[in-house]
Amino acid sequence: MAMALDEKFFEKFGIEYAPNEIIFCEFEPGNEFYFIQSGRVRIVKLIQNREKNLTVMTEGDVLGEMAILEEQPRSATAIAMDHVKLLKFHRDNFDALISGNPQLAYKLLVIFSKRIYEAKRRLMILLLEEPQLKVMDVLVMLVEQDPHLDMQNVVSLQVTAQDVARWAGITEDETQKELTHLSRLDKIELFGDRIVVKKIREFQRLVASKRKSMYQ
Amino acid sequence: MTNGASAGPSGVITRTYKPGSIIYFEGDKSDYIYILKSGKVVLTSIKLDTGEEVKEEVRQGEFFGVKSSLGKYPREETAQTTGNTMVLVLMPADFERLVLKNSSVVRKMLRVFSNQLRRIVKMERSVLGEGEIVNPDAELFKIGEYYYKEGIGQHAQYAYKKYMEYYPDGEHAALAMKRIRAIDSGEALPDEAAGGPHTDQGTGGAGGHSADDLSGPADMLDFDDTATPEDGPVDPGAGRTALSDEMDDFLSNPGAGGADDRALDDMAAGSVFEMSDSAGASMSRGSYSTALDLYRKILSMNKNSNPEEKKIFEEAHFNAGRCLMELKKSADALDLFSKILRNFPSSPYLKNAIFNIGIIFESANQKEKAITYFNKVLNMPPRDKLNSDALTKIKILQGK
Incomplete structure (x- = not known):
């Protein structure tokens, strides 16, 4: 317009x-x-x-x-x-x-x-302490910002480890390590150009509770 | 909660609240913008870096809920009344019209917003350890070098020229000049034969920065005058009688199952909050009957005294309805969704409930009724995905 x-x-x-x-x-x-x-x-x-x-x-x-x-x-x-x-x-x-x-x-x-x-x-992501939480919260943020994605469902995000590293403010190697770990735990599936998260709601809840305890 | 709501001549709604009422919660999604007319409202938020609770009082005549409404993101604070309170409720289009008539309001807000943005960006940089860019001249030269090596003379030229403009005595000035002349004379660039630059295509959507979430035309469309404020606020109770009639029709259909009453006594009696949380988790796992049991328990406890509980109670109606839909118990689902219409006309689940009623009629092959409900959704603010989904449904049902 x-x-x-x-x-x-x-x-x-x-x-x-x-x-x-x-x-x-x-x-x-x-x-x-x-x-x-x-x-x-x-x-x-x-x-x-x-x-x-x-x-x-x-x-x-x-x-x-x-x-x-x-x-x-x-x-x-x-x-x-x-x-x-x-x-x-x-x-x-x-x-x-x-x-x-x-x-x-x-x-x-x-x-x-x-x-x-x-x-x-x-900033909320950057202020988290553990790299694993940062990576999870980047994924949560990406789902929040996409009106077509639903926290209740399995979500597929068009991102690479490099993108996630940039948002999380950590190195690509570190990011790759955390992503691999999450994928071994069967929480996510890694593809060349996208990441599939099985239960994003779980990440959201975990990050929220850690964030709460961080302040106490 | 809301003791009274009435629409003024302009379609702006006035709402009155008792002391201690929640106008909205942190995390809620809503388009509404409020003006405090009389009474007292306190906004409570959590400081990002320290977790400290910050309380801020809204003064009479002040707006609140503006940023999250305009930016289309969840509320960042909880707004609670501390006395008998009256507020005006505006849709973004109403707000726009109002502030455009009074440019000093926009200017004042813009000043406040710019200061907030500047502060937050500064904080972000310091957390990232970025601080000020130490050598912008060298960095600018590097950009030129990158495009030069990639064989994109035009872009390299731009960066070198800017370098010369701002840093004529800089340490790379001689080389920058040499490159500019080389490009001017049409000398072959190092990588020209190699087929252009390596551009990472297809990752533009990463990080939520797709073109259309950046305040683009899509955003402005939402503020279009046609986006219903002219029709006045939607009256959710309007279809009440019609719905109960239709309920009877529907219930007389063969095949509509009865409620499945499970014994829930063996379930650990946690707080409604814990139950709601674990019900949500079951639902996301696809364990609808487990989730349903928990939601039914929340409903049977009938805890509705404080705003948090009320929120859970309304959510339980809606999610139990969703579980029932998944379990193909349409009549029971319909019952719950219509309760939302009857009992919680200002619930955030109202629009979704109406949409789901449409879906239930659609799957029962009652096209006309389905269309009626999808039509209701079509006109309900805020304009979101549900409105366009409703339109798609109507088109399909009408065979267009």
Whole structure:
């Protein structure tokens, strides 16, 4: 859903990218944030010297919004997938921008709500002590975030050990060790590109009770 | 709990609560956003790093439940009244309309949310031991090198140029310039013949970051005006008489089994919470009759005095119904689901119960009735998977 904005607004803040053009690059200083008006943008990151696709952003999404909050280098690279139209705003114009455009402000409110939760949820995983619990909680988080998956059922997650390691904040070797252990206990089944969890509810309960006792 | 609910002219619901009532629990999933009109509400949450309980009082005129509603995630705090309380209940679309008229509210909230996000991201970085990026210049140059070696001149060029823009005197400046010229002159890149970059395709969905869970168009669709607030809140009691009539119809069907009363006395008498937990575990193992026994025991104890117990009690109705469906005892299942409609019109299980009634009629080959119930689901907020499942069912039943 494109923002209902007049032509003048696009003239002033609009910017277009050709397919395969970089919008911003990982580690580049970030001072601007963008609203996608049309087209698709691929978000990638170099992990262990390989380009890894993180997500695809489309019309209505916001890019680089962390630049509003802090002066930090970009944490990922954004590349146009097709002909992309964006609105580009500098951090310094933020206050003026949202005063005049409550709709943009509302959109950011929704996005920040999601980001706060995602960041909190990841932090909850990182604060667990044992690597096995971290790995279990990553799997629980992935099920929670997928509206098509049900805690009551056997679930199949499209993740690799490398993905899990990244979320859990532990090494890939350590992650592999824990996954293998869980699979020997017949709690999960490991495939090249996915992990099948037999009783995710059990993981959820275990993590919740450990988390509770951690504080006591 | 809710002693009264009435819809105002705009379709916004007013609810009144007695002291000590729970408006929602931590972990609940709901779209509702509240404004405290009068009385007192306390929000209780657990601090992530210390496990400390934090209590925060909502002031009159303030919103609560906003973040989890907009972000579509479970409630992170429990909201409880400490006096006779009146609240306004909004759907996200109502909330949007309201705040758009008053941009200072959005700005204030945005400020609060940005501070929270900044704090939490900082905490995450420090736990990961990431801190500040020490050498962003060297890292940026490395990005250029990666794309250069992969033979993607355009991307390499971008990174080198940014490097020159920000770090013209940096230690890699000479090499960056050399590369830029090489790419400009069309010199062959090291890996050009090797068939492009190694990209890990197909893992984009990992980590819950699929394109459509990131506040994309799908998200905005949920805020679309057509998403029912215009129709006013759904009145769950509306179909009451009709349902009891239909119940009679259904029960007169041959083949509808009677209740199976097992002796439960030998079962260790734990708390309702323990029973509910172990019933849930049995259910997820597929042991429906064991789960059913436990849920029936919870129902027979009829513990309904405090909010936690009420929650378990409602859940037991619903899950017992699900077990009965699995055990092909449709009449008994129907009985339980209709109890939810009658007795707990504000239960979180209401929508699912109505959907399941539709399923039961569908499997009894009573198409018209099935469609009626799926239709009810279709209009119930929040718009979620159940609404679209109901639509699919209706289409199939209508043979479209």
